[in-house]
Amino acid sequence: MRLNWWPLVVGIVLARSETAQQAFYPEHSATNKNTSIPSVKKDSTYGPIYAGLATFGFVPTLDCFASDEPFDIGFVGLPIDTATTYRPGARFGPNGIRQGSRRLRILGGYNVPLAVNPFADWAKVVDCGDVGATPYDTALALKQIEEGHRKTMNRNAATPATEVASTGRKAHPRIISLGGDHSVTLPILRSIAEVHGPVSVIHFDSHLDTWQPKESKGQDSETAALNHGTYFYYASKEGLIRNGTSIHAGIRTTLYDLDDYKNDADCGFTLLEAWEIDEMGPKGIIKAIRSTVGDTPAYLSIDIDVIDPSAAPATGTPESGGWSTRELRTIIRGLKGLNLVGADLVEVAPAYDTAAEITQIAAADVLYEVLSLMVKKGPLAL
Ligand SMILES: *[C@@H]1O[C@H](CO)[C@@H](O)[C@H](O)[C@H]1NC(C)=O
Numbered sequence: 001m002r003l004n005w006w007p008l009v010v011g012i013v014l015a016r017s018e019t020a021q022q023a024f025y026p027e028h029s030a031t032n033k034n035t036s037i038p039s040v041k042k043d044s045t046y047g048p049i050y051a052g053l054a055t056f057g058f059v060p061t062l063d064c065f066a067s068d069e070p071f072d073i074g075f076v077g078l079p080i081d082t083a084t085t086y087r088p089g090a091r092f093g094p095n096g097i098r099q100g101s102r103r104l105r106i107l108g109g110y111n112v113p114l115a116v117n118p119f120a121d122w123a124k125v126v127d128c129g130d131v132g133a134t135p136y137d138t139a140l141a142l143k144q145i146e147e148g149h150r151k152t153m154n155r156n157a158a159t160p161a162t163e164v165a166s167t168g169r170k171a172h173p174r175i176i177s178l179g180g181d182h183s184v185t186l187p188i189l190r191s192i193a194e195v196h197g198p199v200s201v202i203h204f205d206s207h208l209d210t211w212q213p214k215e216s217k218g219q220d221s222e223t224a225a226l227n228h229g230t231y232f233y234y235a236s237k238e239g240l241i242r243n244g245t246s247i248h249a250g251i252r253t254t255l256y257d258l259d260d261y262k263n264d265a266d267c268g269f270t271l272l273e274a275w276e277i278d279e280m281g282p283k284g285i286i287k288a289i290r291s292t293v294g295d296t297p298a299y300l301s302i303d304i305d306v307i308d309p310s311a312a313p314a315t316g317t318p319e320s321g322g323w324s325t326r327e328l329r330t331i332i333r334g335l336k337g338l339n340l341v342g343a344d345l346v347e348v349a350p351a352y353d354t355a356a357e358i359t360q361i362a363a364a365d366v367l368y369e370v371l372s373l374m375v376k377k378g379p380l381a382l
Pocket residue numbers: 027034035036037038115116
């Protein structure tokens with residue numbers, strides 16, 4: 001007797017992949033008939049995606065520095081790189097990321113694993129353009145960035161959460177910053193602390209960035225001491241970071257010695273080294289981050305150098321042995337539901353990218369996951 005076995009095999013394979021999808025993403029299913037998920041209308045409001053002014057994902061522009069018009073989520077470019085140690089060039093990062101984001105909405109922008117379309121749901125998403133920061137004086141540039149961030153964030157969100165509305169408190173928009181070198185995170189945290197108080201920091205990077213200024217050579221002035229490797233040290237001293245609920249992930253830098261880790265803990269962080277993904281898998285990394293941060297207000301800071309240089313070469317201080325773009329995107333999607341009050345993606349230096357723009361595309365796609373998380377979460381009630 002000839003057994004007709006192949007439909008059984010196909011059936012098992014389909015059933016298995018369905019199980020894997022649903023274990024990780026319960027709302028995601030190839031047979032999801034959720035008709036309340038909004039989609040971008042198939043119209044011609046934007047033309048060929050290789051043409052036209054590149055805002056992030058072709059969202060509308062809003063001059064947030066000149067206007068107080070409410071919005072919910074805003075992309076803001078912070079084009080400075082005068083606080084870098086090795087390769088400069090991140091001043092071109094904001095427009096590099098926008099260039100990498102051109103294809104995000106080519107088929108509407110629906111995020112399959114997260115089952116949300118961040119471009120077509122409740123949120124008014126805009127691109128604010130760039131803060132006009134000076135290339136001649138880092139200390140002044142950081143002040144300008146702080147003022148720029150405050151100006152964009154200190155307004156009403158277009159869609160306040162009902163919980164906030166009912167208490168009469170102001171609901172603020174969430175800002176996603178496009179770096180720029182990593183020093184920009186200090187002025188951002190200063191601005192955020194005025195609204196939310198100290199926040200937990202979820203920091204993806206190959207480096208700690210809590211280095212004590214005195215440890216490095218050539219830091220004999222105040223301006224030189226505050227750079228893209230020391231800004232978290234200052235943020236901790238200023239009380240901007242919640243102690244014990246902040247975490248680095250993807251770390252693989254060499255150290256001066258193990259006192260650097262002690263100093264890092266004193267600054268309020270715990271950490272996951274890059275190799276730990278081999279032991280824990282992305283699921284374990286997600287679990288560790290979630291249990292550290294809990295339901296505290298959290299700020300997400302992503303240095304593109306957390307990704308391996310084979311997939312993201314265009315950055316200032318590359319370190320081999322990093323995560324794949326897929327792993328990082330999976331881990332970020334795993335942060336669904338956390339109280340993200342803002343985010344940045346920094347250290348993209350397009351001059352070192354491949355002609356295929358792989359770093360800029362990776363950066364844009366990672367931020368697409370971040371935007372999806374924020375929209376999925378709904379209006380922030382903090
Ligand atoms: C359907 O989608 C809407 C909008 O994204 C969401 O609020 C709702 O929870 C979804 N329902 C199910 C059953 O997945």
